[in-house]
Amino acid sequence: MNEEILFAREDETERPSSLDDGVDSQKYLIFMAAHLKLGVVAEDVVEILNNQVITYLPMVPDYIRGIINMRGQMIPILDICARMGMPSRERDSLVVVLNLGEVQLGILVDGVDQMLDIPKANIHPLPANSTQVLVSGMCSLPEGAGTMMVLDCEQLIPNE
Amino acid sequence: MGSGNDILDMYIYETNTLLEQLEGIVLEAEKESAFSQDSVNEIFRIMHTIKGSSAMMEFDTLATVAHRIEDLFFIIREKTMDVVSQGDRPALFDLLFKSIDYFRGEVEKVEASQPLDKDIDSFLSNINSLIAKIQGNPVQEEAPPPSKAPAADSAEAGPRHADPSGAFASDKNYPYELYLTFDEGCGMESLRAFMLVTAVRDFCAESEFTFQPADVETNPGTSEFIIENGFCMRFKSPEHREGAIGVAKSSGAIQSYQSHDYEPPAPVEEEHAPPAAAGVPAGGQAAGAGQPADASRHPGNQHAPKESLISVSLSKLDQLAAVVGEIVITESMVTASPDLKGLELENFTKSARELRKLTDELQDVSMTLRMVPVSNVFQKMTRIVRDMTKKLNRPAKLTLLGENTEVDKTIVDSIGDPIMHMIRNSMDHGIEESQEERIAAGKDPVGEIVLSARDTGSEVIIEIIDDGRGVNDDAVLAKAIRQGIASPDVEYSHREILNFLLAPGFSTNTEVTEFSGRGVGMDVVKRGVEELGGNVSLSSTLGKGMTTTIRIPLTMAIMDGMEVAVGDSIFTIPINNIQATMKVGPGEVIHDSTRGEIIKCQGNFYPIVRARDLYQLQSGVTEIEEGVLIWLEAGDHSYCLFVDELLGQQQVVVKQLPAYVNSFNVKNYGINGCTLRSDGSISIILDVASLYTAARGV
Incomplete structure (x- = not known):
């Protein structure tokens, strides 16, 4: 169901975009977290949910808000703002459920911006002395829509 | 399972099942020091099946060994158990146990895709020498019963075609009969018979002949029947029969054929006619066969009754x-x-x-x-006790109780090791070293270990009780202090001392023995059982013996839980752990020097753990009189948990927490899983034992 929505969006966004066709590119889902635009590879996105009741889980780091029940599956929810060291929002926001290899993870975001095809060449590394965590690259969005930071999903999963 | 090869999986599964069955029979028979004719037939059948399927899978060594054992039991079957003198019987039992181990070992290798042991010569010569011994013995058999097959049949051990006309109903429409028997052990008799039928069809119309068993093409089970009784074809004309004889001569593995003409009421003597006994229904042999030959003897009811079981992957x-x-x-x-609220529907x-x-x-x-019965696991223990009795030279018997108790398959699979450790432990450390010692203590010289299982509805309780020496508290404590597990300054209770036995790296036996290992045993038991969600407790009386009690929830997937609320959070506590719930006033709470709270109930003092404080929850009751105390017990821990209120008892489906969450070690804080509540919200399942450990550590 969600995939259909995603593809529909892609059709809308692909044509007006000024990016060259036929270049080695990847689709990104861009969402808002605090003042940042963050992007994740669209393939990793399972579903976007809202109005979820999150069950609080004790004894875990603060950035884990708890777990939700998605059709019988327990999905841990990360407050991405808190995880990246920004002040976390209290208000209910959207959950983007990601499938990262074996792990399914939901991240709390403020809103979904757009879906965009971005050539790999357009993604630049962070400045060498940047202290930014969880980001693997940056990319200027077309039509002056700002800058997207590519979320490094691998880093979300704690390595044993 | 892992091999991904269905036929191979089936082979492994089948062979293991047969070996288990075989072991059961042999253990049973060893007690009486004789095989009943039924067991002999059964062993013969098992070996035959293993031989056939191993040959099919091209595990030739296995097939050869099975073949020799089959030969051995063929002789015993023919001449009854009396052929094995009392002196040779222990050798026979040992040989069987050894071969069971051999087969198990080889099947394990097959499973792990390792090369099979090629060197089976010494093993075979063992079997052969036993066979030679048996055959060398004068047969102490009484005269064969008159109804038994003609003398020609029992005279030599090799061929075993039964009295031909006994097993087959004649048919006057097809008067020209042909009886065939196949070479012993050629395998796939049904297929061979069917090939013959196909060859005959080339020159003879279907309506011109019949054959029996009629379902050789579709039912491989008819092989048994053919081995027992041979294969029968009947023709309308003698010419066709001659043709069939030609076919039979040219095809391999035909041991003998015999023509016979249907005898109308006035008997006509033919030169190949079977002896006069022909008309007598086959007695001893056919009836004694493992397969119900009776069923196959009636046309139209050719299928031997099969167990209506299927195997399904877990x-x-x-x-x-x-x-x-x-x-x-x-x-x-x-x-x-909630949409239905207030509606009259x-x-x-x-x-x-x-x-x-x-x-x-x-x-x-x-x-x-x-759910599967625990009997398979229990049966294995009989074998362990048997082997250890021989090796340690300490007579002991194992009594099994409640083998039919059914538990979840995953539990049955993982419970074997803990039980085995405990049994070995009882044999090694429990039962006295000498019979004199037992007699001096006023006990039966033969030690006894009771292994029992019972089902209480929510959990299964497995007890291993030995009547040995029991645990010497002082020795255990001294040892624990030496090992650094216990502190010399503290006074320990009997129960605490027993628990040292379950501590890692503890072993009271100064020597490491073949059976009890390196003192890891008890620790492994505890961990193994805890992984299943259960717990182990020990009790012992010096000089009287020791009892190990293993409690395991019947199934891990569903449990009865009490839902409790703490602030906005909802937790589920396993009902099994709850001893009582109570409301208390502030006056009843006793404070210790570190501001810890203690409550006295039923004459004992228990610490209070506040769920809200432990989990640092934002909301929840703080005044002791407004909330509820739940008295919990798990393993050696007994304490009271303070929560806001009880929401009610609920049967819940246990779900694991996501691996991501578990990676933060929440399990160490008693957060063990979760379950969906009827409104779709999530309740967290608490593990009573680790919750207390966490609370004490805070």
Whole structure:
């Protein structure tokens, strides 16, 4: 169901975009977290949910808000703002459920911006002395829509 | 399972099942020091099947060994158990146990795709020498019963074609009969017979002949019948029979053939006619066969009754259980939907009640599918006790109780090792070293270990009771202090001392023995059982023996829980751990020097753990009189948990927490899993033992 929505969006966004066709590119889902635009590879996105009741889980780091029940599956929810060291929002926001290899993870975001095809060449590394965590690259969005930071999903999963 | 090869999996499964069956028979027979004719037939059949399937899988060494054992039992079957003199019997039993181990070992290698042991010569010569011994013995058999097959048959051990006309009903429409027997052990007799039939069809119309058993093409089980009784073809004309004889001569593995003409009421003597005994129904041999030959003797009822069992892969059952769990939850989500509040829905309520009944039933059924009796595991222990009795030269017997208790398959699979450790431990450390010692203590010189299982509805209790020396508290304590597990300054209770036995790296036996290992045993037992969600407790009386009690929840997928609220959070506590709940006033709480709270109930003092403080929850009751104390017990821990209120008892489907969450070691804080509540929200399942450990550590 969600995939259909995603593809529909892609059709809308692909044509007006000024990016060259036929270049080695990847689709990104861009969402808002605090003042940042963050992007994740669209393939990793399972579903976007809202109005979820999150069950609080004790004894875990603060950035884990708890777990939700998605059709019988327990999905841990990360407050991405808190995880990246920004002040976390209290208000209910959207959950983007990601499938990262074996792990399914939901991240709390403020809103979904757009879906965009971005050539790999357009993604630049962070400045060498940047202290930014969880980001693997940056990319200027077309039509002056700002800058997207590519979320490094691998880093979300704690390595044993 | 891992091999991904269905036929191979089937072979492994089948062979292991047969070996288990065989071991049971042999253990049983060893007690009486004789095989009953039934068991001999059964062993013969098992070996035959193993031989056949191993040959099919091209495990030639296995097939050869099975073949020799089959030969051995052929002789015993023919000449009854008396052929084996009393002196040779222990050798026979040992040989069988050795071969069971050999087969097990080889099957394990097959499973692990390792090369098989090629060197079976010494093993074969063992069997051969036993066979030679048996055959060398004068047969102490009485005269064969008159109804038995003609003398020609029993004279030599090799051929075993039964009295031909006894097993087959004659048919006057097809008067020209032909009886065939195949070479002993050629395998796939049904297929060979069918090939013959096909060859005969080339020159003879279908309507011109019949054959028996008629279902050789489709039923491989007819092989047994053919081995027993041979294969019979009947023709309308003698010419066709001659043709068939030609075919039989040219095809391999035909041991003998015999023509016979249907005898009309006035008997006509033919030169190849069987002896006069022909008309007598086959007695001893056919009736004694493992397969119910009676059934196959009646045309139209050719299929031997089969057990109506199928094997299903466990993963499918897991899937089923998961889906059923979902259905149960969804059902209550639908019927208890907040949208229905305040509506008068008479028909809906009625149907909903019906639905609930059915889903409950479905849940019960899907649970029982995974249940298997513990008897297989228990049987293995008999073998261990037997072997250890011989090796340690300490006579002991194992008494099994409640072997038919059924538990979840995953539990049966993992419970074997803990039980085995405990049995070995009892044999090694429990039962006295010498019979004199036992007699001096006023005990039966033969030690006894009782292994029992019983089902209390929510958990299965397995007890291993030995009547040995019991635990010497002082020795254990001294040892624990030496090992650095116990502190010399503290006074320990009997129970605490016993618990040292379960501590890692503890072993009271100064020597490491072949059986009890390096003092890791008890530790492994404890861990193994805890992984299953159960617990181990020990009790012992010096000089009287020791009892190990293993309690394991019947199934891990569903449990009875008490839902409790703490602030905004909801937790589920396993009912099994709850001893009592109570409301207390502030005056009843005793404070210790570190501001810890203690409560006295039923004459004992228990620490209070406040769930809100432990989990640093934002909301929740702080005044002791406003909340509820739940007295919990798990393993050696007993304490009271303070919560806001009890929400009610609920049967819940246990779900694992996501691996991501578990990676933060929440399990160490008693957060063990979660479950969906009827409104779709999530309740966290608490593990009573680790919760206390966490609370004490805070």
